[in-house]
Amino acid sequence: MSPVSRLPVRALAPRRHDEILRRLSAQGSVSVAELAEFFDVSRETIRRDLKLLSDQGRLGIVHGGAASFEPSEPAMSLRSQENAAGKAAIGRTAAGLVRDGMVVFLDSGTTTLAVAHALTELRDLTICTASLKIALHLCHVPGMRVHVLGGEIDPGEEAASGIDTLDAMARFRVDVAFLGGGALSPDGEVTDFTRAGAEQRGRMIALAGKAYFVLDSSKFGKLTPLRIPNFERAAGVIVDADPDLALVEALSQKGPELIVAS
Amino acid sequence: MSPVSRLPVRALAPRRHDEILRRLSAQGSVSVAELAEFFDVSRETIRRDLKLLSDQGRLGIVHGGAASFEPSEPAMSLRSQENAAGKAAIGRTAAGLVRDGMVVFLDSGTTTLAVAHALTELRDLTICTASLKIALHLCHVPGMRVHVLGGEIDPGEEAASGIDTLDAMARFRVDVAFLGGGALSPDGEVTDFTRAGAEQRGRMIALAGKAYFVLDSSKFGKLTPLRIPNFERAAGVIVDADPDLALVEALSQKGPELIVAS
């Protein structure tokens, strides 16, 4: 859409966005009607604001308004419902790349959780993850040794993050890593929401023998702000549907193999 | 347009869902009538909400309301059912020893999980734990910063343990620690099942400003093999029923205060 030349820094719109996000983190949810009255703009304008923020992944749109991802337990479970079939297919394909005896790193996220489910078919794996849900799930599978990375928990991801996590990661010798991401940008690169996330994933690419990104089709063409370091050294990107041709070509230029799960 | 038209400031659907699930995990069950009154919506609406959540497998609908599934692992969930009332009382008493702003260590185990539940009444705590369940639960409570200790997961405890965990523990400055244990032996000492567990608890006693053991009455008079180092330096032992007199006297000889929750 917009040729990325410069960000239009209007005075009014960003002010609304800030306030919307502030309210969201304070109250958990906001309604379109309430915001329209507060800013004295039309409801359409508010909806456009919410759509924008939603595309950036900063909130979730619901009937009547928007809800924050953070404080709500459903956020994660709801997200894991979205495109469940696609994620399951990605999980099976990912599991096909793993052999018994390997050391596997699993990133946090709903798509990697699907990979975790698929991995239960295997035996004798060492799993390394920062995700509480994944650890909790896989630790009961016979033959799996699960290591959890320490750190401060990010409630949105339900996973550890931060300095301690980066630190702990470096101690492992990882055969294959499955990483999530915020978006598959039109120029064929996986991007992330946060600085910390991008850094963590970039490091894991460097650490792992092979690193695959797992992204379901809802992430295609979205835009998130952070590039992931070392992306071109990743082994592949596993998706559940063919991206458009431009994206395929852009990706093939970068290096990582495109794998479409069926 | 919108000249202050009468806007019912009703809660958005996801907000209701969050609250319903929150109540479920707190109380185990909710009633349609109570929810309808709370949200000021009709009972049909509540039922539709419950139907939706039920379709997602997040609760079970029963006549009159809904009940929590607690889709947890049998080993752990079975244990947490035992003497639930006693554990809840211990939890409340333990929470009474905590003040806003403190750094709290929570050991793994079902009794400490009850403490975690009780701590949700507080705000502005830093939690440090090796237990996946505790981390997962508390990370969604507003005002809580949760740190998880890294390490290999023990499936029975659903918590990290081992060298890495001991290592990570040492980095924290802990105000108050709540520790589990295998048994309260007849000679007034808390003992443990495993060498690793005893070592970890002993270290935490040394690290924390105050360390309390939380033990429900099913642990009285049992015998487990490992003594816990530094036990005499613990601040107290919180239980849910009076132990017999000999045990009380033996304990008072050692040092830690005996606290009986009501």
Next chain:
DNA sequence: CATTGATGTTGCAATATGTGGCAGCGAACC
């Protein structure tokens, strides 16, 4: 085991909300 009050179910209408098209307006640019 029958009664009775509470609860669950269904169809429907009212209202609120979402969507897409279009035009006005102001800022930036040529």
Next chain:
DNA sequence: GGTTCGCTGCCACATATTGCAACATCAATG
């Protein structure tokens, strides 16, 4: 000055949510 572009509001129409009412079920009690 004219043009373009993005933001905004208005409108018409599609969709979703909710409450009501009538009826079916359930479960506790005597």
